[in-house]
Amino acid sequence: MKIEIQNLTKNYGGFRAVDHLSFSFRSGTLTAIVGRNGSGKTTTIRSLLGLIPMDEGKILVNGVPGPLNLKRVGYLAEERGMFPKETVESQLIFLAQLKGMSSRDAARSLDRWLERFGIFQYKKSPLESLSKGNQQKIQMLASLLHDPDIIIFDEPFSGLDPVNMQLVIELLRELCAEGRCILVSSHQLPLIEQVCEDICIIDRSRCAYWGSLKELKVEKGGSLVRFTVSDPVPAALNAQETAPGRYQVQLGTAETPDFSAFLQKLLDTGLSPDTLERSGKSLQEIFLELVGEEEAIQ
Amino acid sequence: MKKTFSFRDFSTVFMHYLKKETRSRVYLIVTVLLCSLSLASCFILNAFFGEKEKKPLYIIDRTALFSDAFQNAELSGDFFEGVSLDFTADQSLPDEKLSQMVRDEEGGPFAVFSQEADGIKLTIIDSGTLSSADTQAFLTLSQSVYLQYNIEAAGISPETYQNASRQLIFEEVDPSQQSGNFWTAYILYMLMVIAIVMYSVSAGNEVAYLKTNKVMEVVTTSIRPLPFYLGVTLSIGLSGLIQLAAIVLCSALSFRLAGTDLSVLGDMGITLSSMTAGQVTAYLLLFIGGFLLFSFVNTAVASIVNRTDDVASTLVPLEMLAMVQFFISLFALDSDSFFTAFCSFLPITSPSVMFVRYMMGFAGTSQLIISILLLYASALAMAVIGSRFFSRGVVHYGTIREFSLKGREHS
Incomplete structure (x- = not known):
């Protein structure tokens, strides 16, 4: 399955929230949509789901224009919301029924997912009696209970502790491996980098990059050598003080054509590095560069 | 969808x-x-509205005109709100004794009919147990009996009196309103x-x-x-x-x-x-x-x-x-x-x-x-x-x- 968004444009009065945005996501590939606050991510998702009308553009499902079949979509909204007074079981079965499931199938699926999330003991508890993290899990579970083909998660990591973030990462990988069509929106770029293959970077309502994350890193990530030292560093190295009395030096590929030669040179300076790392730029760094470039253009 | x-x-x-x-x-x-x-x-x-137990209103009739008439009268159950007429009281008790009994809450209330020089007098001896509606109803009933007696004493037949004292039948009808x-x-x-x-x-x-x-x-x-x-x-x-x-x-x-x-x-x-x-x-x-x-x-x-x-x-x-x-x-x-x-x-x-x-x-x-x-x-x-x-x-x-x-x- 492939979902394509073509030339999506959405205006709020005189403000253009999304400007001719095009990207796609498909089964078996995890796609991320990232951007700064107010860049238009949530508007894009809401337009895709038909919650708000588009001013321009179209949605193609497997190449055919038309809206998504919402019964087959699992959606985790950015604005989290459930029924706090109702029991976990009652509200999840209701939400699954709204997606077209029979109550019996919903009950069976509920048991399986509660076990999977390790919260089976809260089945009969009112939602408000659960911890915030467990409430987040219930919310996520509500979007998965009906076994959707298309999964759209808006900020799935928000409010989760590191253990639960890891749980969600593993879940996303698992769902992707099962051939689901997944779109994730998030600010948590280090986490996105771990799980996504395709990425759409939105800046100021427009697409700054759309394509493979791997290619983006090859194109924009370069090759870096980073080392940290506790002693003051010669000014020519442009060291950054990352913590009191701790300096990081970052050198691009151009300065280090030969890694062995670089190491020798470093030892010759008399500096004793605490850490040494050879890598490309992180997604966060590429994102900041891209967004910075866009900002400079504007 | x-x-x-x-x-x-x-x-x-x-x-x-x-x-x-x-x-x-x-x-x-x-x-x-x-x-x-x-x-x-x-x-x-x-x-509020159910049948309440009615208190007795003792009749002391020293004129022998009213007791029989009252007993013969076919009064409906709700003629009096809170009392029923009782004729069992000792008829010879003087007013002072009756007043004493009411004061001491030993009896009463009493309705005393007595002969005066210029007519029959009705005295109610009561310490606030009779409602004004019942007092008024009893007075109306007694007046009616007394009037009947006076008509007969004057030689006028009841039918003649009834015909002579006929009143207009009044009714207000608004056909558009189902009041x-x-x-x-x-x-x-x-x-x-x-x-x-x-x-x-x-x-x-x-x-x-x-x-x-x-x-x-x-x-x-x-x-x-x-x-x-x-x-x-x-x-x-x-x-x-x-x-x-x-x-x-x-x-x-x-x-x-x-x-x-x-x-x-x-x-x-x-x-x-x-x-x-x-x-x-x-x-x-x-x-x-x-x-x-x-x-x-x-x-x-x-x-x-x-x-x-x-x-x-x-x-x-x-x-x-x-x-x-x-x-x-x-x-x-x-x-x-x-x-x-x-x-x-x-x-x-x-x-x-x-x-x-x-x-x-x-x-x-x-x-x-x-x-x-x-x-x-x-x-x-x-x-x-x-x-x-x-x-x-x-x-x-x-x-x-x-x-x-x-x-x-x-x-």
């Missing part, structure tokens, strides 16, 4: 909310409380207005709850707004009707169990059993139509409320609007006018105003039908507009002033 309305989605929402509403603790407590009150109401009515329905109409329209306000606000509150809990975005990405909107509104309406029916049943059961004399209500002009099938149908149709209209208005407005703080300030003006018909119906009970006639067609006031006008005979069947059609057409239009508000309101998290149906909502 291309269809605007799916009956399956509607029934899922309807059944879920009906179960949720009727199983909620607040609903159960309120229903049990109201049912208990209605069960108790018959005992309260019995206490017998006054209290029935009053009670029923009051019940209607209260139920419409109460249950339509419940529907509004439910949607406001969904909105403030931000669950609507999840729900409306599963089903279309209209079946959800109708499901919530109608289930809350039905739960209200179930509550009302339970209360009415409890009342009926308690009246039967306690054997309360319902003729008391009849004497007050409340004659529910005398309502025609047409009047009952009109009442139900106007009630349901009114509930639907106000529920759709409430839920539409509640769906653009973002914060819990705004719920009351948004819904209270709507309650006031629903209460307007209460006051207009009061005017309609008294007399018909262009204003009340106009309001009986205006959907926001028509449910109770038209019902009152119909009950009082101010409006005919054709007017009733037009009013009901207008009411249901408005409710339907409001359902469509309301669902539009509802679907737009789903992703509106700004202030109400910022809300627009054109979709200028917050991103």
Whole structure:
């Protein structure tokens, strides 16, 4: 399955929230949509789901224009919301029924997912009696209970502790491996980098990059050598003080054509590095560069 | 999902909310409380209107004119409110002794007939136990007996006197007004207005709850707004009707169990059993139509409320609007006018105003039908507009002033 968004444009009065945005996501590939606050991510998702009308553009499902079949979509909204007074079981079965499931199938699926999330003991508890993290899990579970083909998660990591973030990462990988069509929106770029293959970077309502994350890193990530030292560093190295009395030096590929030669040179300076790392730029760094470039253009 | 309305989605929402509403603790407590009150109401009515034990009013007749006449008179059971005539007192007791007994609460009250130089004197010896109505009734009865005696003493036959003292028979008839329905109409329209306000606000509150809990975005990405909107509104309406029916049943059961004399209500002009099938149908149709209209208005407005703080300030003006018909119906009970006639067609006031006008005979069947059609057409239009508000309101998290149906909502 492939979902394509073509030339999506959405205006709020005189403000253009999304400007001719095009990207796609498909089964078996995890796609991320990232951007700064107010860049238009949530508007894009809401337009895709038909919650708000588009001013321009179209949605193609497997190449055919038309809206998504919402019964087959699992959606985790950015604005989290459930029924706090109702029991976990009652509200999840209701939400699954709204997606077209029979109550019996919903009950069976509920048991399986509660076990999977390790919260089976809260089945009969009112939602408000659960911890915030467990409430987040219930919310996520509500979007998965009906076994959707298309999964759209808006900020799935928000409010989760590191253990639960890891749980969600593993879940996303698992769902992707099962051939689901997944779109994730998030600010948590280090986490996105771990799980996504395709990425759409939105800046100021427009697409700054759309394509493979791997290619983006090859194109924009370069090759870096980073080392940290506790002693003051010669000014020519442009060291950054990352913590009191701790300096990081970052050198691009151009300065280090030969890694062995670089190491020798470093030892010759008399500096004793605490850490040494050879890598490309992180997604966060590429994102900041891209967004910075866009900002400079504007 | 291309269809605007799916009956399956509607029934899922309807059944879920009906179960949720009727199983909620607040609903159960309120229903049990109201049912208990209605069960108790018959005992309260019995206490007020039931047969009370009457105190004796001892007759001391020193003239030998009144005792026989009183005993021969066929007085109805409710001729006196709180006393019955008693002729067993010792007739020889002097006034001083009778006064002493009343003072010491050893007997009494006493009605003493004594011969004076210029006629017969009636003295009531009592320390406040006789009601003024009973005193007046006893005086009237005694006057009548005394008059009868005087007529006979004067040689005039009772028939001659009766013919000579005949009075006009007076009656005021207004053929347009069914005054017998006054209290029935009053009670029923009051019940209607209260139920419409109460249950339509419940529907509004439910949607406001969904909105403030931000669950609507999840729900409306599963089903279309209209079946959800109708499901919530109608289930809350039905739960209200179930509550009302339970209360009415409890009342009926308690009246039967306690054997309360319902003729008391009849004497007050409340004659529910005398309502025609047409009047009952009109009442139900106007009630349901009114509930639907106000529920759709409430839920539409509640769906653009973002914060819990705004719920009351948004819904209270709507309650006031629903209460307007209460006051207009009061005017309609008294007399018909262009204003009340106009309001009986205006959907926001028509449910109770038209019902009152119909009950009082101010409006005919054709007017009733037009009013009901207008009411249901408005409710339907409001359902469509309301669902539009509802679907737009789903992703509106700004202030109400910022809300627009054109979709200028917050991103």
